[in-house]
Amino acid sequence: MQRVLGLVVLILSAVVVEAAASYLALDGLHALVQRRLADHAGSFTFQSTEGEGDSFVISDTKGKPGGITVECTTVSACARGLYTYLTDFGGVDIWWTGSRLDQLPSRLPAVGQPVHGTAVVPYRYHFNTVTFDYTAAFWTFEQWELELDWLALRGVNLPLAWVGYEYILIEVLREAGLSDGDISSFLSGPAFQAWNRFGNIQSSWGGDLPMQWVDEQFALQKQILARMTELGMTPVLPAFTGFVPRAMSSVYPNASIVNGSQWNGFPSTLTNVSFLEPFDPLFATLQKSFITKQQAAYGANVTHIYTLDQYNENNPFSGNISYLANVSAGTFASLRAADPEAIWMLQGWLFFISETFWTNDRIEAYLGGAPSNDSMIILDLYSEAAPQWNRTSSYFGKAWVWCELHDFGGNMGFEGNLEEITTAPIDALNSPGSSMKGVGLTMEGQEGNEIVYDILLDQAWSSTPIDIPSYVTSWVARRYLVNSLPSAAQEAWRILSTTIYNNTDPSSQATIRGIYEIEPAVAGITDSATQRTVPVPYDTNTTIVPALQLLVQAKAENEALAAVPEFVYDVVDVARQLLSNRFVDAYQELIVTYNSTDATSESVQRAGQPLISILSNLDSLLGTNENFLLSSWIAQARNWSHGDDSYAAYLEYNARNQITLWGPDGEINDYASKAWAGLISTYYIPRWQTFINYLASITRLGRAYDSTVISGQLLFIGQEWDARIWGEGPGEHWGVSGEDVWELVDSILATWA
Numbered sequence: 001m002q003r004v005l006g007l008v009v010l011i012l013s014a015v016v017v018e019a020a021a022s023y024l025a026l027d028g029l030h031a032l033v034q035r036r037l038a039d040h041a042g043s044f045t046f047q048s049t050e051g052e053g054d055s056f057v058i059s060d061t062k063g064k065p066g067g068i069t070v071e072c073t074t075v076s077a078c079a080r081g082l083y084t085y086l087t088d089f090g091g092v093d094i095w096w097t098g099s100r101l102d103q104l105p106s107r108l109p110a111v112g113q114p115v116h117g118t119a120v121v122p123y124r125y126h127f128n129t130v131t132f133d134y135t136a137a138f139w140t141f142e143q144w145e146l147e148l149d150w151l152a153l154r155g156v157n158l159p160l161a162w163v164g165y166e167y168i169l170i171e172v173l174r175e176a177g178l179s180d181g182d183i184s185s186f187l188s189g190p191a192f193q194a195w196n197r198f199g200n201i202q203s204s205w206g207g208d209l210p211m212q213w214v215d216e217q218f219a220l221q222k223q224i225l226a227r228m229t230e231l232g233m234t235p236v237l238p239a240f241t242g243f244v245p246r247a248m249s250s251v252y253p254n255a256s257i258v259n260g261s262q263w264n265g266f267p268s269t270l271t272n273v274s275f276l277e278p279f280d281p282l283f284a285t286l287q288k289s290f291i292t293k294q295q296a297a298y299g300a301n302v303t304h305i306y307t308l309d310q311y312n313e314n315n316p317f318s319g320n321i322s323y324l325a326n327v328s329a330g331t332f333a334s335l336r337a338a339d340p341e342a343i344w345m346l347q348g349w350l351f352f353i354s355e356t357f358w359t360n361d362r363i364e365a366y367l368g369g370a371p372s373n374d375s376m377i378i379l380d381l382y383s384e385a386a387p388q389w390n391r392t393s394s395y396f397g398k399a400w401v402w403c404e405l406h407d408f409g410g411n412m413g414f415e416g417n418l419e420e421i422t423t424a425p426i427d428a429l430n431s432p433g434s435s436m437k438g439v440g441l442t443m444e445g446q447e448g449n450e451i452v453y454d455i456l457l458d459q460a461w462s463s464t465p466i467d468i469p470s471y472v473t474s475w476v477a478r479r480y481l482v483n484s485l486p487s488a489a490q491e492a493w494r495i496l497s498t499t500i501y502n503n504t505d506p507s508s509q510a511t512i513r514g515i516y517e518i519e520p521a522v523a524g525i526t527d528s529a530t531q532r533t534v535p536v537p538y539d540t541n542t543t544i545v546p547a548l549q550l551l552v553q554a555k556a557e558n559e560a561l562a563a564v565p566e567f568v569y570d571v572v573d574v575a576r577q578l579l580s581n582r583f584v585d586a587y588q589e590l591i592v593t594y595n596s597t598d599a600t601s602e603s604v605q606r607a608g609q610p611l612i613s614i615l616s617n618l619d620s621l622l623g624t625n626e627n628f629l630l631s632s633w634i635a636q637a638r639n640w641s642h643g644d645d646s647y648a649a650y651l652e653y654n655a656r657n658q659i660t661l662w663g664p665d666g667e668i669n670d671y672a673s674k675a676w677a678g679l680i681s682t683y684y685i686p687r688w689q690t691f692i693n694y695l696a697s698i699t700r701l702g703r704a705y706d707s708t709v710i711s712g713q714l715l716f717i718g719q720e721w722d723a724r725i726w727g728e729g730p731g732e733h734w735g736v737s738g739e740d741v742w743e744l745v746d747s748i749l750a751t752w753a
Helices: 002-011 014-025 027-036 075-088 141-153 165-175 180-184 190-197 211-230 281-298 321-338 349-353 360-368 418-430 450-459 468-479 487-498 544-557 559-563 565-595 601-622 630-639 645-658 679-701 707-723 741-752
Strands: 044-048 055-060 068-072 115-118 123-126 257-259 274-276 305-307 343-347 376-380 399-404 436-441
Touching (some): 027 044, 044 075, 055 075, 075 115, 075 141, 075 468, 123 399, 165 180, 165 211, 165 281, 274 281, 321 343, 321 360, 376 436, 399 418, 399 450, 418 436, 418 450, 418 468, 436 450, 450 468, 468 565, 487 544, 487 565, 544 559, 544 565, 544 741, 559 565, 565 601, 565 679, 565 741, 601 679, 601 741, 630 645, 645 707, 679 707
Parallel strands (some): 044 068, 305 343, 343 376, 376 399, 399 436
Antiparallel strands (some): 257 274
16 A cells, blocks of 8 residues: 555646555544544544645535535545534534533534635744743643644644653753753753753753753653644644754864843843754754754654754844854754755744844844755744734735634733724735735733634635624534523623724733732732733723623523533633722722821721632632632642652742743742732732731831832732742632532622622
8 A cells, every 4th residue: 555655646636646645644634523522533534635825615425414625625624614513513623621522413404505615824933932942831631632722623733832841952952062960050940941942041040951851851852743644734843953962062172152142131040041053063063963863763754854943032233234144044944954945933922022123124134044945934923913914015925824812821811803803904915015824823821811813723724804792603603502592691701702802902911810910019019011910901890891891680580600610611701800990999909098198007008808708708719719719720730740859840840930920039029910819818918918017017117118128028929929838828729619610700890790
């Protein structure tokens, strides 16, 4: 069979080769159906067909009543065709909270007239480098399996695949002559590896990266890549970036190595990363070593697309045009020397975040170092709020992907602009001279706001902007899969989709987190100019309050909703947002009281109590749902220790520090904050109570507010909290609290609506 296939490959055209390859790969789709639709495993037929691009046709299987056939030009198109049937005809879906595909009707609905679908762009991309830490740092393959099925069905064909990178890098550096001590002093902890890969930080705090972690992540990557490829995806694998341990200068004293800049206030021991310049011959040697080892581990043809970011929040050594062109030319030449078909992918975040440095002539020179327009793929990382493609003449002809960033640090507040993410990609695709080749999700963390991500991936399969009202209606019906869905549920989402998810202010398009997650201060917390957080850009009383009331009403009208995990999740999430917004009001009242001329210690304490009450209510609410537990995050980390207590403590420290101080001394304090039960009760409440007590004490003593004093107290709380071991404090539990979520929500509405 293999010999015959070889002859076919030699004879047939490129289109038919692709069809043959897709046909052989369709076993992955049958396996997906078996995983998620076991009762209907024999009902679906997949067939490859000739054609350009990614397209599918869904039809009723001839001669097989109740059978469904999906014809496709690529595996990804077949997966998308299956998804289209499941959602449009079966009324079921798969969510981050779990798959509901097994609720497909026992008698499959007929298609009738065949349904055609075509992707409007060749690339449907997913992941930000930092998502691998903010969300997936401690994922098992079971969690990856759900994620990859979610991606495949939505038509994603170009996912980033960073897991296990350190294993290959260590092998390369050892071969180059560096000792294990040299290497360990360079690598960062499990929850911070993305920024080591970016060249922002080096070394770690809390202990060296264990080889056990490196080995197990390498094994996990093999599972992930096998699943990605069988689902028709082309993984984007890492390459050698040029960031090296400091000892490289000693081992290669004649090499051209420069130091990067300090990053986000980290001490020099943890930043100023050494960078081997790509025009140095050693760079090509190490690149060849890296890609060769990676191909040997994963397969030579798993991918030819490589992610490689050299200046993420770290400006080049020189702004000279020739220098920048030489850097990129050397980088690309090293990739092509190691893989003649290599394509370089980079995140375009640098052009936005360092816009003053990256003038158009510098961008053009840097991108121009890769000679042809199909040699690179640029992720226009923040297209929904700060697109760079339009100021760079469509990246001077290089292929690029329209991306939605969102969800900074994995923050969980409601935010989105459905209008922008359905119209702007189509406008960009159709703009004169556009070199746009894809649509993608580049969220920093994958928490909440699921509708904004769903609709963008769906937009990749529609040549005209999606009609938002009808989309929301069908989305809600699938999400709350019950007979006789009450209209109140649809009305709740009509309100949310036309207000909160219609945010047209680019300055507040990120993800809005609760100010209780920010280090307390008497001023600046809600001032967007400080970049600490942004004001809530909508009226809570006309959005969140009625939406929550309507969801509760829907449950009262149809008790079956209480058994739908996504419905319960959304009720908790909307109630969480209500309390988060009310905390802003309570905080402002506290500050008004503190600043009043007749303030007393007692009046300040009284004004502070609503803040603590809100946080207590919030912790109780979140404790009812496994998706909002600190314990889930810590358990995921500790489970990788396999019972080794010291290793478990190391992993737990990494997990704790990321979501709190983000550095040994709060260098990026609270950036990755989370609305989680347990975190609120044992971390945020003590911080705010300390703050309230401090304001009361200085009011009593007639002293002025000193930000350095309170910052020092709060930093101490953070360091003590990070250093603790699981289970020592109140509110830390392994499972949901057992409290009745509906009673809590009723109480919250009665008190805070």
